[in-house]
Amino acid sequence: QSALTQPPSVSGSPGQSVTISCIGTSSDVGSYDRVSWYQQPPDTAPKLMIYEVNNRPSGVPDRFSGSKSGNTASLTISGLQAEDEADYYCSSYTSSGTYVFGTGTKVTVL
Amino acid sequence: EVQLVESGGDLVQPGGSLRLSCAASGITLSSYWMHWVRQAPGKGLVWVSRVNGDGTSTTYADSVKGRFSISRDNAKNTVYLQMNSLRAEDTAVYYCARQNKYGNDYWGQGTLVTVSS
Numbered sequence: 743q744s745a746l747t748q749p750p751s752v753s754g755s756p757g758q759s760v761t762i763s764c765i766g767t768s769s770d771v772g773s774y775d776r777v778s779w780y781q782q783p784p785d786t787a788p789k790l791m792i793y794e795v796n797n798r799p800s801g802v803p804d805r806f807s808g809s810k811s812g813n814t815a816s817l818t819i820s821g822l823q824a825e826d827e828a829d830y831y832c833s834s835y836t837s838s839g840t841y842v843f844g845t846g847t848k849v850t851v852l
Numbered sequence: 853e854v855q856l857v858e859s860g861g862d863l864v865q866p867g868g869s870l871r872l873s874c875a876a877s878g879i880t881l882s883s884y885w886m887h888w889v890r891q892a893p894g895k896g897l898v899w900v901s902r903v904n905g906d907g908t909s910t911t912y913a914d915s916v917k918g919r920f921s922i923s924r925d926n927a928k929n930t931v932y933l934q935m936n937s938l939r940a941e942d943t944a945v946y947y948c949a950r951q952n953k954y955g956n957d958y959w960g961q962g963t964l965v966t967v968s969s
Contacts, residue, residue: 778955787960788949797953797955829896843897
């Protein structure tokens with residue numbers, strides 16, 4: 743199972759919006775609404791930000807939103823803040839009954 | 853306070869074995885699928901394995917199938933990962949995580965496994 747494809751990095755100024763893409767296939771992202779997104783600051787465990795494409799767990803700011811079209815999922819961070827600087831990973835359930843993570847994207851706040 | 857605490861990581865020679873544990877407090881794991889995810893130094897997250905609530909269903913990444921075995925003891929609120937025939941490429945921090953709906957909502961702090969001679 744190949745990793746989902748994410749851009750290595752995205753950046754934006756405080757207050758701007760950034761969008762991270764997550765490209766999969768018809769065997770994972772394209773077939774299931776079981777896409778989740780994780781935030782991982784340096785040297786810490788991942789934190790769930792979005793589950794089932796566009797649902798936010800309690801406590802996650804509504805600046806974070808998710809969507810999906812075809813084989814591509816996306817995470818948008820609106821009103822970028824300094825504390826959002828971290829690595830972000832998407833994940834999807836697959837037709838093999840396994841899961842796959844994305845390659846990861848480093849978000850930099852300029 | 854909810855906590856998942858992994859343990860068992862160590863330095864091991866290629867071909868060796870290790871058993872990782874993931875002990876939970878503040879939550880009951882028995883109703884949930886539990887996952888292991890690893891992260892090699894400086895690299896991204898990689899899904900390894902998962903087990904269902906009663907331990908009767910398990911799934912593995914192709915890279916560990918036949919070498920790793922996931923299990924759980926709900927009486928001890930603990931999940932395990934038995935790792936055999938370890939290779940250098942298995943070197944990573946190993947995280948356990950609880951699946952809630954289709955997202956991993958609680959994660960441990962990770963335990964480091966180093967495979968080297």
